[in-house]
Amino acid sequence: GIQVEQSPPDLILQEGANSTLRCNFSDSVNNLQWFHQNPWGQLINLFYIPSGTKQNGRLSATTVATERYSLLYISSSQTTDSGVYFCAVELGGTSYGKLTFGQGTILTVHP
Amino acid sequence: EAGVAQSPRYKIIEKRQSVAFWCNPISGHATLYWYQQILGQGPKLLIQFQNNGVVDDSQLPKDRFSAERLKGVDSTLKIQPAKLEDSAVYLCASSWNSGGGGGTQYFGPGTRLTVL
Numbered sequence: 001g002i003q004v005e006q007s008p009p010d011l012i013l014q015e016g017a018n019s020t021l022r023c024n025f026s027d028s029v030n031n032l033q034w035f036h037q038n039p040w041g042q043l044i045n046l047f048y049i050p051s052g053t054k055q056n057g058r059l060s061a062t063t064v065a066t067e068r069y070s071l072l073y074i075s076s077s078q079t080t081d082s083g084v085y086f087c088a089v090e091l092g093g094t095s096y097g098k099l100t101f102g103q104g105t106i107l108t109v110h111p
Numbered sequence: 112e113a114g115v116a117q118s119p120r121y122k123i124i125e126k127r128q129s130v131a132f133w134c135n136p137i138s139g140h141a142t143l144y145w146y147q148q149i150l151g152q153g154p155k156l157l158i159q160f161q162n163n164g165v166v167d168d169s170q171l172p173k174d175r176f177s178a179e180r181l182k183g184v185d186s187t188l189k190i191q192p193a194k195l196e197d198s199a200v201y202l203c204a205s206s207w208n209s210g211g212g213g214g215t216q217y218f219g220p221g222t223r224l225t226v227l
Contacts, residue, residue, distance in 0.1 A: 004153075033215065041200060043154070043218035086153050097142055097208065098167055099216060101153030 002027045004089055006102035013077050013109050021072040021105045023087035030092035032063050033099065034072050037084040046072070046085075077109045113137065115219035117203050123225045129191035132222045135184070136205030142166075143180055144216065145188050146202040154202055160186065161208065193226045200224070 003026040013019055023032070034046040047054050047061040049070065054061050058077075063070040074081055084106050088099040116135040124130050136143050142161050146154035157176065159167040162183040171178070175194070180186040190197055200221040206214040 035218075041221050041223070043202065043204075045215055045217065048215045088153070097144070097159055097206065097214070097216075098156055099144075099154075101155070103153055 002029070002089060002091060002100050004087065004100055004102035006085075006087060006105050008105060009103065010106045011108070013107070015078060015109055015111050017077050017109075018073070018075045019077060019107070021074070021085055021107075023070045023072070023102055025068050025070075025089050027068070027091070029065070029068075029089040030096060031090040032070050033088050033090075034061055034070070035086045035088065036081075037086060037104070039083055043086070074107075077107075079109050079111055082107055082109045115203055115205055115217055117201075117219040117222055119222055120220065121223050121225075123227065124193055126195055126226050127192040129189065130193055130224065131187050131189045132201050132203075132224075134186045134188070134203030134219060136186075136203070137207075137217055140205035140207050140217075141183070142206045142208045142214070143186050144204040144206075145178055145186070146204065146218075148200045148202055148221070150199070157188070190224075193224075195226050198224055198226045 005024045007022045031050045035043045049061050049063045051065045058075045060073045084104040086104045088101045145157045148154040157171045158178045160180040163180045178188045202221045203219045204216040206216045
């Protein structure tokens with residue numbers, strides 16, 4: 001099956017710092033989503049981004065489908081950004097809708 | 112718009128007992144998913160429904176897990192009998208499937224299951 005690798009596995013920042021999270025995938029995908037899992041376990045959609053670049057406030061994401069990677073940028077980090085960030089990919093064809101998740105990046109932002 | 116609802120939020124049972132989880136998706140979402148998330152890992156898809164039909168249950172341990180989605184709205188996931196390794200968070204998600212792809216998936220708060 002498809003492999004999804006995220007890096008780094010852990011990241012510790014001071015409030016106000018910027019960071020880049022990476023997601024590599026081993027096969028062509030129909031779609032890619034980024035999620036934030038907060039300390040209470042709720043998974044929150046950040047981006048639905050099969051290709052190109054999107055921005056939402058302090059967060060932005062870029063997916064280069066031809067090179068099989070995606071990046072999530074967090075600028076001016078805040079303590080509320082702490083949690084686990086997952087990327088998940090969806091294969092096309094008969095596997096539409098089926099998301100395969102990476103192992104996540106654990107982000108800790110200190111005040 | 113109400114999000115995905117799940118209950119209960121927490122459940123503690125003894126091994127070999129049975130347990131059931133309930134999920135109500137976002138109104139109008141045709142596709143419903145159940146995921147299992149073991150501590151320290153990403154969620155893993157167990158079963159996917161399109162309306163009330165099963166699209167994918169290839170990773171569902173069918174000897175002990177079952178799921179149904181009667182009337183194409185809410186869904187239940189059952190484990191019988193439970194094993195220690197079933198301790199995990201069970202997440203329900205839904206999406207509006209446009210037919211060209213699964214669409215953005217929205218997750219519920221999850222049910223944290225502990226098997227003793």
